[in-house]
Amino acid sequence: MLTKDTAICIRTVDYSETSQIVTFFARAAGKISAIAKGSKRPKSAFDGPIEIFSYGKIVFSDSNKEKLATLTEFESAYGGPGFSGLSNNLFVLNCCLFGAELLNNLTHDYDPHPMLFDDFLQFLQNSQQAKSKSEMLALLILFQLALLKEVGLRPVLNACANCKTRYEGRKTRDEVYFSSSANGLICRDCETSFPDKIRLTRTAANCLANLKLLAESKEKTLNEIETVLIHHFTELLGRKPKMAKYILNPSS
Ligand SMILES: [Zn+2]
Numbered sequence: 001m002l003t004k005d006t007a008i009c010i011r012t013v014d015y016s017e018t019s020q021i022v023t024f025f026a027r028a029a030g031k032i033s034a035i036a037k038g039s040k041r042p043k044s045a046f047d048g049p050i051e052i053f054s055y056g057k058i059v060f061s062d063s064n065k066e067k068l069a070t071l072t073e074f075e076s077a078y079g080g081p082g083f084s085g086l087s088n089n090l091f092v093l094n095c096c097l098f099g100a101e102l103l104n105n106l107t108h109d110y111d112p113h114p115m116l117f118d119d120f121l122q123f124l125q126n127s128q129q130a131k132s133k134s135e136m137l138a139l140l141i142l143f144q145l146a147l148l149k150e151v152g153l154r155p156v157l158n159a160c161a162n163c164k165t166r167y168e169g170r171k172t173r174d175e176v177y178f179s180s181s182a183n184g185l186i187c188r189d190c191e192t193s194f195p196d197k198i199r200l201t202r203t204a205a206n207c208l209a210n211l212k213l214l215a216e217s218k219e220k221t222l223n224e225i226e227t228v229l230i231h232h233f234t235e236l237l238g239r240k241p242k243m244a245k246y247i248l249n250p251s252s
Pocket of ligand 1: 160161162163164165186187188189190
C-alpha cells in the first residue's frame with residue numbers, strides 16, 4: 001500500500017553505490033525509515049541524493065512495518081534542497097543537526113506527532129533567520145522543550161517538581177536547582193533528596209520559569225540553560241547526544 005505524507009528528512013545513510021536509507025519525520029505517519037533505491041543515480045525518481053532537512057511530499061510503501069519502507073517519490077517543497085540557508089553558518093547547522101538527532105532518538109517509528117512536526121519545521125525555518133548565536137541558542141532551547149512536551153516528558157519549570165511550591169512564591173535569595181531524576185526545578189527544601197541536581201543561577205531559573213525571557217537573555221545564561229538540557233538529554237537517552245559537543249564548545 002502506498003502512503004502519501006509531508007515530511008522532513010532527519011537522517012540519511014548511504015546504503016550502496018546508488019541507494020540511501022533515509023529517515024523522515026512525517027507529519028501524519030510519524031518517523032519512518034525507508035530505502036530510496038537509486039537515489040544517488042544522476043537520473044532518479046528523487047532528483048538526486050536526498051539530503052538531511054529536505055522537506056516536501058513523500059510517497060512510500062509500508063506493507064510491513066517491521067521492515068524498512070520503500071520510498072517511491074520525493075518532491076521538494078522548494079523545488080530544490082530545502083533549508084539551504086542552514087549550511088551558511090556552521091553553528092546554526094549544528095544546532096539543527098542536534099535538534100534532528102534528539103527528535104530521532106526521542107520518537108518511535110510510526111508514532112504520529114503532527115504538532116511536533118510543525119514545531120520542528122518552524123524551528124528549521126526560524127533558524128535560517130537567526131542573526132546571532134544567542135538567538136540560535138534560544139530557538140534550540142525552545143525546540144528542545146517543545147520536543148520534551150510532545151513526547152510526554154515535559155519538565156516542571158514553574159514550581160518545585162517535588163513539593164510543588166510555586167516558583168514565583170520563593171524568596172529571591174533561595175537557591176534553585178534542576179534535577180533530571182525529578183524532571184524539573186527543585187527548591188532548597190527538597191534538594192538534598194536529589195543527588196543529581198545542578199544548581200542554577202537565579203537568571204537561568206527565572207528564564208526557565210518564564211520562557212518569554214529567553215529572547216532577551218545573554219549568551220552566558222543561554223549556555224547555562226543549554227548545559228542543563230544537554231545533561232538532561234544525556235540522562236534520558238543514557239548517553240551523551242553526538243552533536244552536543246558542537247553546541248557548547250563550538251570552537252574546540
Ligand atoms: Zn521543593
